[in-house]
Amino acid sequence: MNGFVAPEVAWGALSPVLVVLGAAVLGVLVEAFAPPAARRIVQPLLALAAVAGALVAVALLWGDVERTGGTVVLGGSVVLDGPALVTQGVVALLALLSLLVLADRSRAGQGAIAPLVAAVPGSETERLARRRGLVQTEVYPLVLFATGGMLVFPAAGDLLTLFVALEVLSLPLYLLSGTARERRLLSQEASLKYFLLGAFASALLLFGIVLLYGYAGSLRYADIAAATADPSALDALLVLGAVLVLVGLLFKVGAVPFHSWTPDVYQGAPTPITGFMAACTKVAALGALLRFAYVVVPGLEWDLAPMLWAVAIVTMVGGTVVAAVQSDVKRMLAYSSIAHAGFLLTGVVALDELGVGAVLFYGLVYGVATIGAFGVVAMVRQSGPGDAGDLEATDLAQWNGLARRHPLLALAFAVFLLSFAGIPLTAGFLGKFGVFSAAVAGGAWPLALVGVLTSAAAAYFYVRVIVRMYFTGGAGTGDEAPVATADDAAATQDLAPAGGVPGGAAAAESAGGRLPVTPDARGVTTTGPSPAAAAGAPAGATTAVLDAPPAPSGAVRAAGPVRAVTSGPAAVAVGLCLVATVLVGVLPQPVLDLVGRVAVFLP
């Protein structure tokens, strides 16, 4: 009567996912039972340990996958082959780095996350929560759930797993983008926009899945790929379904007709979360997109290639052109990440064997530089009005002359920007070289041409920021920024202490120690304009800042002196990203070999 047979499950192959999701569930329990003071310490450590555990699990599985080509788990629902494993490793590594940035707190004990996310911005409840020093530690389990979804996403072997993984990675991100401590209104708005557009895109993906199921009669990738081989009367279902699924995936990647959420969400979300989304989501979505393009629909190349080509070209050109006119550093990085999605897509569109390894390598390189860049953005702060604490200085005008006060920070940011631009001797160059040569080998040379041209154009706005940091600021730059008046006063007063800043990467990476910031930060508090004075100062100093959306309390965002604030972890993360970017740029061969040996999909 009971014919049920328990399925064989290769638990070992699922271990990276299980570690992360198990720790996420544990994190929810910690949230429920541990006292607040303990949570503040336990949650970040638990999250870091989980992601590190996933990384170890990936390393343990590596030899096996390299030897056998991969494992099919649960009858094909999850396929753990080389590309899936590489993507999982990259996602886990990038999640580790972003968790370090997220765990960072300022001197006043404030992180990037609001003390009480549910409180109405500007209300008495929020002020009380801030005074009591509450911390919303739920973000760590949420990040872990999102990471778990991202680990499954590229390994999904059927459309059901794909859909569920997409939702598991998206839902926590919708919430996380609404948790920023500063500019609560923008953060909530980002959350709403991301949610509505994300839900719309996943509904489109689901309908695409329905149409593919209607065509093939199965949700398994392998069966659908087999069904595409023989033509039938239902070809319209197949093409429409594949297009809708691709739209859903391209939305997550942030490619141009489906990118409208990216700049708003990246700007409104807390900066460490922005780094996490920009790096991990993009890599995971590209892993899923690669598998879909290479395994499910290679037979549809003639039908889908025009669409993918158009998307790749529009993405590269659109992202680059709009990024060039941004004045907010987070928004500029958001558009630059759109342009990078285009470069990555050229490798996907190539449908060439070289493409898989090249895209995975580029994903790693891009992700490391992105988390580093957003880590720097999270650390560059000014003092806000009243008890608001330190606020991020995201207006590019405020970055003038940063190199003079924080040489290491500016150096790190410059290296990340050069890596984005694809300058030789940085990792970004090899990433771009890889995807463009794959595109040429796959016969998509026009894409490579557009990619090279837009990269050259993109170098303009990356280098412009470097010029700002190194060669602008100080006296005689009134044309650059009205905001610089208050800033410059502080900068000139800072010159003397900044001269004595200790050098050496060791200083930046020393755990617990702030960046070599303390001397000039102290100088500022005594000699620079106090926040209250700046808020009350005549418009000259604050106009540019006022153009930015108002702070929730309606208070003026004071143009306090810009300085770097960190309690250690973010500096470590930025240092690691810097070392990785330079090291991979100079000695790429081991990484390329490692990725290249396993970059073959199981059918």
Added chain:
Amino acid sequence: MNPTNYLVLASVLFTLGAMTVLLRRNAVIAFMGVELMLNASNLALVHLSRHHGDLQGQVLAFFVMVVAAAEVVVGLAIIVAIFKTRRSASVDDADLLKG
């Protein structure tokens, strides 16, 4: 009854949902449009599952219901938070981020 009728009905419902998301201003209504899209997909899945004589479609329909429930929790939390702040759930009022 002609089996394609179910697919046509599902497509019509899906399109109505998509139009709701794109045209209505109230965030709650727009969200209802998303739910309509998901449920239109469910209808098509159940029908196709019967048509193919295969259970995978019905299993997916159950998963979609669970996912939709989770999405309601997250979505309404976000919409309520933004309503408490602004006393408005209109997506046109949320226009601080631009450029």
